[in-house]
Amino acid sequence: MEKKVSLKDIAHHLGVSVALVSYVLNGKEKQARVGAEMAEKVRRAARELNYRPNLVARSLQSGKTRTIGLIVADISNPFFSSIARIIEDQAKKLGYVVIFGSSDENDEKQQDLIEVFLNRKVDAFIISPAVNTEKQIISLQKMGIPVVLIDRYFKEQWVDVVHSNNHAAAEQAVSQLVRNGRKKIAMVAYDSPLQHMEERRAGYKAALEAGNLGFRPEWLVPVAYTRMDRDVREGLGKLLEPLQIDAVFFATNSLATAGLRRINEAGLKIPQDLALISFDENEAFDFFYAPVTYISQSLDTIGKEAVEVVVDRINGSRKAPVNKIVEAKLVVRESCGSRK
Amino acid sequence: MEKKVSLKDIAHHLGVSVALVSYVLNGKEKQARVGAEMAEKVRRAARELNYRPNLVARSLQSGKTRTIGLIVADISNPFFSSIARIIEDQAKKLGYVVIFGSSDENDEKQQDLIEVFLNRKVDAFIISPAVNTEKQIISLQKMGIPVVLIDRYFKEQWVDVVHSNNHAAAEQAVSQLVRNGRKKIAMVAYDSPLQHMEERRAGYKAALEAGNLGFRPEWLVPVAYTRMDRDVREGLGKLLEPLQIDAVFFATNSLATAGLRRINEAGLKIPQDLALISFDENEAFDFFYAPVTYISQSLDTIGKEAVEVVVDRINGSRKAPVNKIVEAKLVVRESCGSRK
């Protein structure tokens, strides 16, 4: 059980002041005019005693923890864990550490997490916000804590956000279905008022208009976050048995996997009976008998950019609000079935 | 931009000492014999000024951060992100927060992470260790920092560990293949000396013996962590084209998905041409045309238990080394194909 070594221990050991040691170990020997040989002695002692700076103490003094709080809906969702990985790497590169929490799409849980993280003095937040949490974000901003939203965002642009071009990507996906001759295209989407979802729905409608298909409300299956499985089973089920549609567009990968289960149950053949496309990636899509066409968001870009923006904010560089839009691309595979 | 409120601010505001305020807000008014009305005044002031304790300062004073460092191979791997979620929840319940890092199976990266976390004074570690990192773990123990290993472990039992019954589970899986009439059963496993992998291999061999099949080294495909895709493609490929086996057992879900891709390329039909079983779950297994039989580890139990053990260690309760073995169960589906 080795003792913790502090600056004081080194100072004692050498018979000098704590300040002297601190200056040297922080590379401020020049400014502080520490003698060359003394500096060397200090460095050697630090090495020999195996000194490790206590970052808690440093944080108390500096007011900075070099910690970023990451809040997502569910870290076990591959979408979020993938992005968490990118954020972790980028943060580490910049000398930051990430603490994370899952909100389960619940505004109270999110508020809880924010408070816990605030008490721990995170320097900034990266949040994929739950529904109805604008005030939470605003409140953080009022406190002067940098926040960057990822993936999801609110209507008005008063906070930094990094997201995909949801409208265009959704429109492109649905257009692909139209181009492939589908006329009765449904969409399964969360009933969320969050802007990313609004835009995916809007993109869907726009593509229908463009294809002269007209939007039919009964083909837009609304799903509540809290009853995801049930809503998909029942809502989509109604359109499948008997089969009233010839294509489905899923607004997220979790909706798609739930939907695929239901489709399999109904015994439908993809893409013959039904064409489909999903927003977001999922390894499972590769192994479906008709590999699923999907919209690939650049998690890499989103994660990296989010960290960069938030660190710039911490450092006070960057003034204007950031609204970084990342291109998503359609990966076309069998499931969207051109009936050639 | 609201000012940060400290105990001192409240004390000033009421014209009392900081200590008084601290006692009250920590519920120590009885021991400290603070007057009832004064206590009330303090609480009210705290509420009105919106006081939030600075946990950094508290940590410096107490030497405890109520933070657990979680190190896994890759947080974006569904196995680890699922367990991370469980750990997060359980930790939160006990008043802890989790900071995480991915080692990428690399001992130096793992050492890096440990050092970063140590400097930040995490109270304990939960680690799924990379190969060749015994000394790192031993060193933590010498420092008196609690560590619990999950999933992976070393030969000698000198550190707390929570893991599945790898040997038995693997044996059970392979036995299932034997029972279903398979005679030429291969295994794809990491060439890792880590004990969990050793045991999975040993379980495979034991089942072969028990089935009087005999172990053939060329059917045990070794995969290096650093060249996973290549090794699976080439190593397994050799056995598939031309087809020399009638079943494969994959030692992890990542190996299985890589293997499935190769199997699809070879145009083999599951389970007719080849039966298969994987260790670990993966959503993709559900969507394979022949749903994949797999060994389901109880991530829930592993995660919860790990947190509990580690928190007990922090609190000094629990003295004997913990070696918690969690039952894994075989989920039988089409891919292991009884040729009925």
Add this chain to the structure above:
DNA sequence: AATTTTTACTTAAACGTTTAAGCATTTTAT
């Protein structure tokens, strides 16, 4: 009435850093 006990607070040190300011020496400039 004098002593002890209890009550209701305050003082002060400590946790491990950082950093402005201070103070002898020594060196350089005049």
Add this chain to the structure above:
DNA sequence: ATAAAATGCTTAAACGTTTAAGTAAAAATT
């Protein structure tokens, strides 16, 4: 030879808590 500047350190305060020890006044005991 003296003043000014440079060198090489130290002192001390601060960050926001916690908590042992101290103190003065009021209440209880003798």
